[in-house]
Amino acid sequence: MKQFVLLFLSLTTFLSCQDSESQKPLTLTQEKPQTPLSFSNVTLIDKFKDELVLDTLSSSKTAKFSALYMGSLSDSIVINYRNADQNHLVRVWEKHRTPSKDELSIYIDTTKHIGSPTDYMSWRETSSIAPHRALSYPIFIRNHSKDTLRIGFGDYFPMITEAKDSTGLWIPIQERFIYMCGTGVPSIVLAPNEIALTSIKKGCAKQYTKLRIRFELYNEQDIYSNEINAAVNHD
Numbered sequence: 001m002k003q004f005v006l007l008f009l010s011l012t013t014f015l016s017c018q019d020s021e022s023q024k025p026l027t028l029t030q031e032k033p034q035t036p037l038s039f040s041n042v043t044l045i046d047k048f049k050d051e052l053v054l055d056t057l058s059s060s061k062t063a064k065f066s067a068l069y070m071g072s073l074s075d076s077i078v079i080n081y082r083n084a085d086q087n088h089l090v091r092v093w094e095k096h097r098t099p100s101k102d103e104l105s106i107y108i109d110t111t112k113h114i115g116s117p118t119d120y121m122s123w124r125e126t127s128s129i130a131p132h133r134a135l136s137y138p139i140f141i142r143n144h145s146k147d148t149l150r151i152g153f154g155d156y157f158p159m160i161t162e163a164k165d166s167t168g169l170w171i172p173i174q175e176r177f178i179y180m181c182g183t184g185v186p187s188i189v190l191a192p193n194e195i196a197l198t199s200i201k202k203g204c205a206k207q208y209t210k211l212r213i214r215f216e217l218y219n220e221q222d223i224y225s226n227e228i229n230a231a232v233n234h235d
Contacts, residue, residue, distance in 0.1 A: 039140045040111045043076040044197075048115050048132060055116075055134040055201050063160045063174040065139070065213075066117040067152075069197035070190065073142070077197065081118050081132045084197075085152070089186040096150040096189050098217060103145035106159075106213050106225035109138045114199050136199035139213060139225065143190045152188030154179055157198060157215070163232050164210040173232065176216065203231045 067085040069077050090096065115132035141157070143149050151157060160174040179185055190196055200213065209232055213225035 038073075039107050039109050041075075042073070042140075044112060044114055044138060045076055045078045046114050047078070048081065050133050052113060052115055052135040053133055054203070061174060062177050063156070064117065064177050065157045065159045065198045065200075066155045067157075067188065067196055067198060068114070068117060068138075069195075070188075071194055073193070073195045079114055079197070081115065085155075085188050088189050088196075090150075090189050091184075091186050093150060093187040096148050096187065099143070099145065099149045099151065099223070101217070101221045101223055103143065103149065104151065104215065104223050105140075105142045105144060106215055106223060107140045107142075108200060108211075108213065108225050108228050109140060110228050112138060113202070114138050116199055116201055135202045137202060137228070139198045139200055141190070141196040141198070141215075143192055143194055146192050148189050148191045150187045151190045151196065154185040154188075157188070157196070158217075159198075159213050159215050161200060162212050162214050163230075164227075170212070172214070207232060 067088070068079045068081060069084050070088045113135050114137075116134040116136045118132045141151065143151075156177050158176060160172050160176055162170045163173045165171050188196075200211075208229060210227045211230040211232065212227045215223040215225075217223065
């Protein structure tokens with residue numbers, strides 16, 4: 001009987017320690033990384049009042065992913081269709097490096113809709129839809145590094161859209177925007193843990209396939225977003 005009591009007390013003490021250990025707060029090294037779900041929980045406040053309409057992705061042969069917001073990740077974000085990167089531009093681009101593959105994440109959120117970016121070249125677009133009226137999915141870009149990174153040039157991020165063809169290969173359906181003259185064009189920088197927001201047109205077509213965003217890096221592997229289902233014409 002005495003041995004049984006001692007065994008019971010020992011077992012109780014062990015379980016109590018295990019429970020106490022499991023309730024200890026997470027240390028910084030145990031902190032979980034940002035998950036895509038947290039982006040879906042962000043409320044995007046769009047003050048643009050016009051009705052958003054579907055457009056074809058083929059109307060955007062040249063990629064023009066510009067910022068709709070840049071700053072801290074918060075529960076609610078107000079979309080700015082003009083000058084969203086105003087406080088994130090630098091003239092001395094050598095001060096900041098480009099990201100490596102594991103320092104930047106790109107997530108297309110298909111749970112909500114916003115408008116499309118507009119810019120000073122909008123009047124040249126072949127699309128008949130007015131600036132930022134195209135129904136679009138938000139794209140979240142996050143800096144996971146400890147450094148301020150150079151993630152864009154002028155008005156745009158170095159990203160294009162890719163589609164999966166019938167053989168399963170990823171093919172670009174856009175080309176990068178290139179300035180005719182880069183003199184005096186600033187760089188877009190993103191501080192540690194900050195996010196940048198842009199968007200991709202939802203698209204309307206008879207063919208459905210997988211889409212993804214490719215962030216082009218120099219001398220390193222490119223960075224890719226999650227894959228989404230979308231309507232696109234292969235032409």
